[in-house]
Each structure stands twice: as C-alpha cells, then as structure tokens.
Amino acid sequence: MTRAAADSSTAPGALDGIRIVDLTTVLMGPLACRMLGDHGADVIRVESLDGDSTRNGRPARSAGMSGFSLNLQRNKRSLALNLKSESGREAMRRLLARSDVLVTNMRAAALERLGLDADSLRAQFPQLICARANGYRSDGPYRDKAAYDDAIQAASGLSDLIGRIDGAPGFVPAVIADKVTGLHVVQAVLAALFHRERTGEAQSIEIPMFETMVAFNLVEHYRGAVFEPPEGPFGYERLLTPHRRPYPTADGWVCLLPYSDAQHRAFFAYAERPELADDPRFADHNSRIAHVDELYAMFGELAARRTTQEWVDYCDAHSIPAARVMNLAELDTDPQLAAVGLVSIADHPSEGPYRHVADPVLYAATPTRLRRHAPLLGEHAVEILSELGYDADSIDALRSDGVIVTPG
Incomplete structure (x- = not known):
C-alpha cells in the first residue's frame, strides 16, 4: 500500500477561494463538507467546546481523534466555539461575514435562538448561502421531529423493502440515509454557488433526509404505481425476490x-x-x-x-x-483499488499512520487532494480568529472566558 502525504502545493481545486462554515454534527453534514473541502474549499468546522460524537468515539489513539474523524474531518480547520455566549456569537458573525456558505444540521428552533436562522442571516449577510440539512422539510407537519439514520430508513420505506425479502423489516448495515443525503447537500451547495456566480443572488436551501430518501427509493420502486390509476403495485420485482443474493x-x-x-x-x-x-x-x-x-x-x-x-x-x-464476495478487510489487497490508490497510508501529525481513503472521482483538470489532516479540536482557533481581526489579547480573553478552546 502506498503512502500519502498532505499536499501543501498551491495548485487550486475547483472550489479554491470559497469559504464554507461547517456547523454540523455526526456524519451527514461533516461528510458533505469534507467532500467540499476535498475540492479546495476553505472549510472551517465550528464545533462545540466538547466536540461531537464522531470525534469522541472509540477506538482512538488519543482523546477527540477517533477513527471516524480521521477521514471525515480532513481538509478542514477547527474552531471550537461556545455559541451560547455573546462573544461566541459575535465571533460567528464575523466569520459568516467573510464566508460563502453555511452548512448546518441544527434544528430551526436552535438556529433561531442563536440568531442563525435563514431570515436573520439573509438580512445580515446577503452574500451567504445557507444550507440546512434536517430530518424533514420545514413546510410539513414533521418539521420538528427528531431524525437519525435508522428512523429515516424506517419512515422512507427502505426497512419495509428489506422486510419484503426477509419476512421482517430491517436496516441496511450502513448509515445510508446520512450518506445519500450528504451527497444531496454537496450538489445543492454547488448548484447554489453556480446560481450566485451567474446572478449575484445567494439563497437558502433545505436538504431533508426523509424526502430525499423517499425520492431515492421511488426511482425504481414506483414501477406500475407511477401511473394514475396504477398499472401495477409498488416495487421492482427483480430486487424483491429472496433469491437475489450472492x-x-x-x-x-x-x-x-x-x-x-x-x-x-x-x-x-x-x-x-x-x-x-x-x-x-x-x-x-x-x-x-x-x-x-x-x-x-x-x-x-x-x-x-x-x-x-x-x-x-x-x-x-x-x-x-x-x-x-469480498469482506472489507480483504479490500486492502484488491488489485483494482491498489492500482488506483484509493486507500493509502498517511501520517497524521499527532495520530501517526492511518488509512487515508481518497476521493474516488478522477478529475483531469481539478483533482482533489489531501491538503490538511483532520484537525485537533480547536486547532486553528488562533489562526482563524486572527484572520477575523482579533488581536492576541482578545484571543486570550476568549480562551479565559471559556468561549474557545485550543489544544494543549
């Protein structure tokens, strides 16, 4: 297996010059922002002072740097910020004033309490694209329901499809709703950036897990039910036989x-x-x-x-x-993956050697690359706040007041 090093060259990516604020947790939003960072965007991950569950999971070699986070948080800078304090909200406002996109999966009520709802942001930052990824669209009765991957698999019909094969509803053994919705976040942000480039107009976007997964499942399973009146039942027969298996x-x-x-x-x-x-x-x-x-x-x-x-x-x-039929452990020796270098050994400055999973897409003109290893919690606080106009004394005061944390 080859070794990969962070590429510090100045070769621009497709999103070079775009700043994205990653105010997300768990997997869907962090994955989407990681992909945007792979394309060269300056992704600033605004975290709580404790970091989220994926950062703090196990196994890990040191606290706050789980195996999850090493690939999920690459190509980002970390600012750990207490948004419940006025000083933290002021730092966030300064950051958003200098940013192109805010991606968040916070619920609407929490965003309103922090003054980060779409209406407030549009009034203050007309250049800012606001992308909110939640469980359900805000114009429906489910808008305030909690949502995680398993719940969306059940609600979207995916669990029932598994039950039609196995006799009882089940879950896909992957966080498929998070990952599929994360891909939709990326394409939505890119479309909004293109629209702003052409017209100068920023916009708000909602990317809902439930509606996204229903649309995803209906692509092939609408079948005869797509007609009105129906010409047949829901479900693509080829996929619903129990004999479709290895x-x-x-x-x-x-x-x-x-x-x-x-x-x-x-x-x-x-x-x-x-x-x-x-x-x-x-x-x-x-x-x-x-x-x-x-x-x-x-x-x-x-x-x-x-x-x-x-x-x-x-x-x-x-x-x-x-x-x-291969298991995940065998993929290290797969000749195709070895030839294209999908997985390589990288050396993290604090965590040591780890398996770096590259972007699988091949670009002739704007290749993606590993520019930054996953950051420690608050690793770039001083750097980012200095860019926002804070002097050393002000940064020390924010640290002393518990508004930010930095490593060490």
Missing part, C-alpha cells in the same frame, strides 16, 4: 448478474443448460422479470457447479457482471 459456488460465494439476452445465453451455455436460453420464461427481459424467482433460484443451483474464480473468469471474458 450464490454459493464450489469453493466460496459469487455475485452473478447476466442481464441482456446475449449474456443469459452465454451464461446458460457455460452452466451446461443451453436450452434455458430458449425457455419462454427466460427468453427476454420482461419474461425474466415476470419469472425472476424461478430464474434466480436456478442461478443459485447452477453456481455450485463451478468455483468462484471459474465463474468470474468466464463472466469477465463474456462481459457478464460478476464479482467475488
């Missing part, structure tokens, strides 16, 4: 997904059942979907006739989607 081979597990007519013909020939390609149940796409339970159950029976590597080699040679 199949046991002679020596392991494999994903096999012939999709086109030609791919099915080649698959059945290698499985020594060439006659199935002309079976009316499997002869074309719509017939296969109508008989997907039978088709995928048969895949499971046929897969056991050969080894995993035999299947993968044959499918690769015939452009049939197939993959060995």
